[in-house]
Amino acid sequence: MTLNIGVIGTGAIGQDHIRRCSFALSGARVVAVNDIHQDQAKKVVSDLGIAAEVYADAHELIEAANVDAILVTSWGPSHEEFVLSAIRAGKPVFCEKPLAVTAAGCKSIVDAEMAFGRRLVQVGFMRPYDQGYRALKAAIDGGRIGEPLMIHAAHRNARVGQAYATDMAITDTLIHEINVLGWLLDDHYVSAQVIFPRKSSRALAHLKDPQIVLLETARGTRIDVEVFVNCQYGYDIQCEVVGETGIARLPEPSSVQLRSEAKLSNEILVDWKDRFIAAYDVELQAFIDAVVAGRVGGPSAWDGYTAAVTADACVAAQRSGKVEPIELPERPAFYAPA
Numbered sequence: 001m002t003l004n005i006g007v008i009g010t011g012a013i014g015q016d017h018i019r020r021c022s023f024a025l026s027g028a029r030v031v032a033v034n035d036i037h038q039d040q041a042k043k044v045v046s047d048l049g050i051a052a053e054v055y056a057d058a059h060e061l062i063e064a065a066n067v068d069a070i071l072v073t074s075w076g077p078s079h080e081e082f083v084l085s086a087i088r089a090g091k092p093v094f095c096e097k098p099l100a101v102t103a104a105g106c107k108s109i110v111d112a113e114m115a116f117g118r119r120l121v122q123v124g125f126m127r128p129y130d131q132g133y134r135a136l137k138a139a140i141d142g143g144r145i146g147e148p149l150m151i152h153a154a155h156r157n158a159r160v161g162q163a164y165a166t167d168m169a170i171t172d173t174l175i176h177e178i179n180v181l182g183w184l185l186d187d188h189y190v191s192a193q194v195i196f197p198r199k200s201s202r203a204l205a206h207l208k209d210p211q212i213v214l215l216e217t218a219r220g221t222r223i224d225v226e227v228f229v230n231c232q233y234g235y236d237i238q239c240e241v242v243g244e245t246g247i248a249r250l251p252e253p254s255s256v257q258l259r260s261e262a263k264l265s266n267e268i269l270v271d272w273k274d275r276f277i278a279a280y281d282v283e284l285q286a287f288i289d290a291v292v293a294g295r296v297g298g299p300s301a302w303d304g305y306t307a308a309v310t311a312d313a314c315v316a317a318q319r320s321g322k323v324e325p326i327e328l329p330e331r332p333a334f335y336a337p338a
């Protein structure tokens, strides 16, 4: 069976996912697209040379009889409406992060999906599909370092634009660590604190950069994440897990080691798109394969909801300077890991 996909949002990642589904992955084709800018959607279809119908209305695309599954890659604040519409139509939906821009919005999706009775939603958190993080998790789960006690992590970008505000260090940047570190530890967060070190002179006036986010999990694992989005030198993701009997570290992306001009060196990536490029392929292929097999797996609406609650506490901690509690209801059996 070939899965017929409808894509809502033909911006940067929408175009990338359409290209993936059309030319890189197997078992799917894009038959419908929509964007608030219809001309852009038409151009994407024509540039890629795919036979997809351009819909003026996203809800009509969701309802279309020949559309089996939906990808939501539009602007974040529109996600909730489209995911709820897909659930109403009983169609599997892959939604780029954020699932919704508020925790209440995410919860309404969780409630709608549970009322529907089976999972339909996969959230586009791609790091659990990254080979390096999977190897790190295998080391932890295999008992290679004993029980994990601490994580030291860093999320660094070379630079960010004018529109990037202090809270986006949480909602746009740390959100990936919130997801992947919870998944690594199979644990959830109970408190958050944010510390602001000396500000980099390279950061724009309105932005506090860098930041250190301290998270505590239910089992007592302590996590520090440095978010530094004007580090100048590259896009750099670090993660070191300290266990009772050893330390496991996220592998560096592979690069040619050079001995040249009296230096021994490895290149550091500069574009975030390159760092997880393979993970995007794996996550979407997993969505396609699961839907074809009659189910939906991967990061769930519950994961989207808990990430949003955790992010809210981190933003509150940025503002209060205090340790903020993170209160989550018990994970419903509906969302138990497969």
Ligand code: NAP
Binding pocket: 008, 009, 010, 011, 012, 013, 014, 034, 035, 036, 037, 040, 058, 073, 074, 075, 076, 078, 096, 097, 098, 124, 125, 126
């Ligand atoms: P983008 O380039 O701005 O593309 C989004 C597109 O959706 C734009 O054309 C936008 O139009 C359109 N749009 C806005 N509201 C819409 C609506 N109601 N109906 C249909 N289309 C609408 O953004 P992007 O970088 O592709 O990001 C899209 C989403 O993916 C964001 O939520 C982002 O956080 C997420 N993302 C995730 C990752 C990841 O690592 N997983 C990476 C990149 C992006 P306007 O330009 O007029 O708003």
